[in-house]
Amino acid sequence: MIKKLFYGVIVLICMTISAQDTIMPLWPNGKIPNHVKSEEKETNREEGILIISKVQDPTIEVYLPSERNATGEAMLIFPGGGYGVLAYDWEGTDIAKFLNGKGIAGIVVKYRLPSEVSQVDKHNVPLIDAQRAIRLVRSKAESWNIKSDKIGIIGFSAGGHLASTLGTHYNEKVYEPLDTVDKLSARPDFMALGYPVITFGGKTHGGSKKNLIGENPSEAMIGHFSNEKQVSADTPPTFLMHATDDGAVPVENSLLFFQALRDNGVSATMHIYPKGGHGFSLASKDNHLRGWTERMFEWIESLR
Template structure:
């Protein structure tokens, strides 16, 4: 009887070790563009796990079993208006769902520009996003991931970040570099779910714009962080989904980005559902939008070669 108990204990220990080993800080020591401080991360669970004041950005890695692994990986950016992260609702829940499809899901706990410890807040989310993609490429072999099948997925303001790294993956700031920085930060595909795209007045989500670049930002800054203005022929193939009745982030955001992709000859798939509101996540119980994930999987199968 002792042997089965010992075997079970070792199995549980190995599972715990695996989980611990797969939460990986993005940076060694104090991250770039951040002052050392005694500020603490805040997490509250009120239906949704909301994380605020991130000081140690990280990736949380969920890998499928090798028997069903496709070699694809999706780096996930939860939304929250650049003020908080809806970490489970638009992060870990989707990583687990992707695992069931044989796809690795990597959730990024990125720093938020409203933190008082940051020295150049507007640059920090993009920097963390680039780093996350590079870290996945660095570990691709160990995690049974094809380094040319690494995409991004972003929700709301996380969609803005995903579109920003999709169009500004070569952007650099003055900081010390390491070997990981030599790897490409370009996503191979993008999945944008009710995304914030434009910081121009017609379609803007004012909260995201204020938190990222401030209330009185220059036109140059607003244009730089308006994804539709930065698309070119090298922008990754993109899947967009939005609800027509979204009162938080107008559908014009997805429409503008799709038009820019189409104009530049980039493969794109746009799906507008009549209802679902903002932040529908899986869309469960919200009518036709509940099927958007099946449409996404079909698109991925067709697009990712």
């Protein structure tokens, strides 16, 4: 009986260690760029979905498919929340688990949200974490059974803005290198954007714009983070999906980005749905809208 109990405890400990190993800090030894020590604390709350705010210690949460099912592809996932919170399971871990079902590694990025209290140059902080996240995943590619040239990203709403920022500003130096990880490329190999904030011009999402670049940003700052203006021939192939009746982030955001991709000769696929509103995630209860996931998987297959 004692032996069985001891064995059970060992198994539980191993399971706990394994579960903890799926979450990794982005930065080594707590050396977090643009971070200021403060009284600000991270908060988690349940509102039907897990809402995280005031992120202090950014991480990646790694979901790997079984080796036999793995395609070698991975996607970093950037949950939305207007740069004020993260809809962490709804547009994060739920997406990762879904990707695993298609043999794709899903890696949720818990990125820092802009803060006047705990950061310097808050407008750069989400991009700093995004660049580090993709470099870190690339550094782990072999041990995670991932191909280093098959690492994509997906972002939703403001997370879509961050993803499109990474896809267009991946070469921008926004922090000083800390280790060998930072020598790796931050360019995504492909990019999927769900009802994304793209522009900080007329058809923007006011909350995301205010939270990232402030109440009265300069025209230069607005242009810098209007990502339809930052597309080049080197921007990764992109998949876009949006609902026409989105009342929070106008569908024009996706249209602007698609046109910019087309103008620069970048491969792009876009699916615009007549209904769906904003923030529909997997849309699992909508027989028509939920098809976006299959369309994305077909698109990823076309890139192979």
